[in-house]
Amino acid sequence: MDNFKYIFQFQTDSRERFWAKCDSPEPVLGISVTAYPAFEDLVENRHSTTAIVGNLLPPLPQMNLPIYCVGLNYRSHAKEASGQLSIPAHPPVWTKPAAALSAPNESIPVSRFCASHLPDWEGELVFVTSRECRDITPEEASSYILGYTVGNDLSCRFFQLPEQSGGQFFYAKAFDKFAPIGPVLVSPDTFNEGKATASLVTRINGEVKQNTIIQKDMVFSPEQVLSWMSQSTTIPAHTVVMTGTPAGVGIFQKPRQLLKDGDEIEVEISGLGTLRNEVIFEDGQDSIM
Known part of the structure; x- marks a missing residue:
């Protein structure tokens, strides 16, 4: 190509x-x-x-692979947790199933079960692997990245509480359509032209909730993340990796500001475009904690 x-x-x-x-x-x-x-x-x-x-x-060559996710990868996000979270020595990694994938501009159907358990947003920088890899170094990792795009790691925060899932994140984030990604895949060379000052901004109904300079806030670079994931693990070509979120998620707002029926979420990253999705509570909502 x-x-x-x-x-x-x-x-x-x-x-x-x-x-x-x-x-x-x-x-x-x-x-x-x-x-x-x-x-x-x-x-x-x-x-x-x-x-x-x-x-x-979704601008993804493969849409049937698990989606890798990284937690606690922005200093501001760890700080906003007010001591509940701390930056670890290595990137915490888990996956979302392929059924979590959804498209740009797609309305996200949120069941009553999910709507009632603290639904929240997480704007994220996403990269896609170009070829299979295993045991690669951070220095080698850049040659395994096909391109970059925008993602939203939708989450039901209730199930992230330690007493609910033992501190594991998978269940809270693995629901159907909880990983919108797009609108385009941008080549590394193109993204790198403005990467040093690239910002991530998340808006809910037009109101800015997250706003950061990615490189100043991010703990582990995409190359470090991919290297860590690949240790003793075969990562398939065209695997999607969501690289974490900065401060400004709803659960840590004072008071909490969680997603509501009809909310429009926009995640914009400099040079990568804007991912837009509306959430629809199809069956209503029980009282949130």
């Missing part, structure tokens, strides 16, 4: 799936583009056709 800047995956109105390149991190819906039936076709520049962009899909 020629060096790309921005690529995205989409469906047409007839639900055919395609990949395409674009000139910015914000693909335009409703336009005609040169499209490829599969990621491999885009890579090889073969089987191109013309298609009209209907709705965006």
